[in-house]
Ligand SMILES: *[C@@H]1O[C@H](CO)[C@@H](O)[C@H](O)[C@H]1NC(C)=O
């Protein structure tokens with residue numbers, strides 16, 4: 004039904020008049036109010052009802068959410084609606100709020116252009132529209148905002164050139180912070196000679212398409228602390244003359260542009276000299292510019308506060324000057340992918356705070372200084388792809404924190420020092436493609452810490468395959484190919500149970516291939532080609548459910564090979580050069596005797612069962628979930644012990660009639676979700692508490708199981724800030740509903756994949772905090788709740804976010820009890836589980852692989868799902884989506900990119916969820932955190948359940964990450980206190 008416009012207008016006037024009387028509003032504030040209401044007209048979506056109290060009867064405009072007034076309460080001075088998920092356009096009517104000091108609409112979904120009218124807000128000190136979907140060019144009128152201190156338009160879709168008035172009209176202005184980063188702005192930086200931005204402290208223009216030179220007039224901004232021009236197309240000589248005038252500079256990012264060094268790209272000295280006076284200088288990034296010249300000794304005169312130095316991917320030649328060792332606070336040094344030659348100066352190792360050193364892909368020669376052993380916190384050393392000779396120093400044994408050691412593609416000789424076995428935190432050891440001889444020392448083969456890979460391939464190693472390799476029960480890949488290893492393959496290798504990739508090809512191994520190799524539960528690729536192995540190929544390999552690639556070529560294998568089981572994927576290429584083999588592989592000569600096809604049938608069946616289960620598991624799972632909900636919260640079902648009885652009274656009784664009233668008769672307009680279980684409605688109780696009512700669909704046959712009484716009891720007893728709490732249940736013969744508190748920010752899923760196709764709203768700090776909350780909640784279920792509970796269905800849609808973005812785990816519909824005390828033992832008191840129940844635990848993409856193999860549910864299964872969740876959060880890809888597009892599970896796909904092809908994934912994650920995190924200066928922190936999340940995700944999704952960490956350790960680890968990521972942020976908030984005080 005429609006009212007004529009005029010009556011709506013009259014009605015509106017009447018209401019405003021009425022309110023004016025009620026709230027004693029002045030004429031001025033009435034005008035501001037009208038402007039705000041007009042602004043609200045432009046907002047088409049407000050999913051969290053952030054503007055609910057706007058224009059409520061009796062609420063003074065100065066008390067509306069996001070509004071602040073002056074003392075007299077007759078003018079609006081602040082409008083802050085940041086991070087409210089608002090969608091729509093920004094109405095020019097805001098320009099009528101002529102006393103506005105602060106306008107912050109950042110982190111929303113505002114589209115369209117920035118209205119030029121905002122340029123008339125003469126009092127505006129802070130304007131933040133960052134992280135929206137704003138497009139078009141920047142209105143030149145914004146240059147008229149003479150009182151502006153803080154301007155942030157970063158992370159939008161702005162195009163066109165930066166209007167000159169934005170820089171130039173501020174010549175007498177107080178602008179201190181200017182952020183236009185992460186847009187598609189083109190043209191030059193419009194700061195003509197003679198203009199000055201005297202007060203500018205922060206200039207962030209990274210990730211645009213800016214061209215031309217850094218304008219000379221920027222040298223008038225002598226208070227500049229951060230200059231970030233990374234990832235543009237800026238050219239010309241490095242802006243040394245400009246930088247020289249900036250003694251306060253802390254962060255300088257010029258990476259990924261087209262700068263050249265002085266004197267025709269041959270001299271870096273003037274640039275480094277220009278930085279010498281910046282006494283608080285902390286990070287320099289110059290990577291990816293093709294800069295020429297050698298590293299001048301003056302580099303050692305930079306501030307000792309320097310923490311990170313990134314000069315990678317340039318054309319820097321000559322040797323590394325020993326003077327660099329004066330930078331004794333340096334923690335990261337990246338000189339990789341240059342043209343450096345000469346030796347590595349041992350003095351380098353005087354920088355004892357170094358944690359990561361990248362010198363790979365240069366032409367460094369000479370020996371590896373043994374002084375590397377003196378860097379106590381060294382965690383990563385990458386000297387790969389150089390011309391280093393000599394042997395691996397014994398002193399590496401001092402590096403107790405070393406996690407990654409890359410020495411591949413050098414000219415190293417000598418033997419592998421047994422003392423490397425003392426690097427008890429080593430996760431990756433890559434010595435491949437050198438000229439290392441001798442045997443594989445048992446100490447190194449026994450490095451239990453190796454979690455990721457051991458690569459000793461393409462060397463001159465000889466001797467036996469050490470038995471100690473069997474201690475590497477966490478390692479995912481072992482490559483010993485192209486050496487001279489001899490003797491037999493020890494059957495003990497079958498103890499490397501996490502192994503997914505094993506390459507022993509091109510050696511002199513003899514004897515049979517042990518049956519135990521085929522029984523490695525997660526082995527996917529096996530290459531034993533070009534050895535002298537003999538006898539039959541073990542049948543265990545054929546029965547493996549995980550093997551995908553096999554190579555037996557050029558050995559002396561004999562006997563009958565069928566094309567069944569894992570071998571059905573193979574062609575003759577995997578069997579070449581074995582004269583004694585016959586069988587049904589295409590291209591292979593037939594054996595005389597026909598083999599029994601029936602014997603293989605179980606293998607084929609078991610191969611087939613997994614996909615069938617995947618296809619049909621989903622809908623079935625939902626039905627069983629529904630049944631259990633019903634059982635858990637039916638009131639007749641509880642109260643079977645005294646304590647329970649007492650607790651019961653704490654639950655408010657809410658009648659069916661009250662629920663009808665609260666939800667407007669379960670009206671369509673209050674419907675907020677539905678699924679296989681039924682529908683969810685939003686409701687408001689008489690005491691104004693907002694609830695979610697989950698009404699179960701009774702059309703499904705509800706066979707209530709008594710075995711869920713215990714489950715019910717536990718769920719009602721669990722009290723944890725990260726687990727959703729049930730307010731009450733309403734049970735009638737034909738109506739069953741759960742009443743839960745409504746989580747104002749919806750589910751994690753809705754934030755990861757906003758349905759309106761809008762961009763991601765959660766930043767990295769929030770995501771880490773959510774991961775931490777979920778880990779805490781699940782750790783409570785696993786380790787601290789009265790009876791151990793396995794959740795069984797961790798996934799983004801089962802994680803809800805409250806108004807503070809605290810995450811709460813919900814939907815215990817298919818949770819299982821595990822007997823206390825007994826860690827591994829699944830519940831057996833649930834006699835009524837159908838056999839299918841044991842299998843159908845969880846959702847496709849998140850189910851631990853052992854469930855598909857018929858294993859009973861366990862806390863390790865939850866850990867697996869949690870790992871998938873971490874990887875999903877980082878990659879922003881649904882596991883099912885990866886399954887469809889990549890043909891592999893999410894964790895396999897990530898693992899296949901690990902560790903050398905992770906960069907795009909990390910970058911995308913940063914683009915998605917760190918872009919609006921001030922400051923990009925901490926980019927390295929975000930990058931580290933993303934990497935750690937990926938690694939934790941991979942560790943949690945190991946195939947072998949017993950290798951996965953427990954939830955308590957995970958919660959601890961993520962808690963640590965959370966502290967780490969939030970401390971630089973808080974540091975920043977202290978640093979940039981540019982907020983304009985409201986009068
Ligand atoms: C650098 O090192 C010195 C001495 O070791 C120390 O006093 C100073 O605080 C360090 N600076 C930073 C930024 O860590």
Ligand SMILES: *[C@@H]1O[C@H](CO)[C@@H](O)[C@H](O)[C@H]1NC(C)=O
Nearest residue numbers: 320321322343344345346368
């Ligand atoms: C390093 O390369 C430069 C040319 O770029 C050459 O003049 C010099 O002799 C080389 N030094 C060594 C030690 O190879």
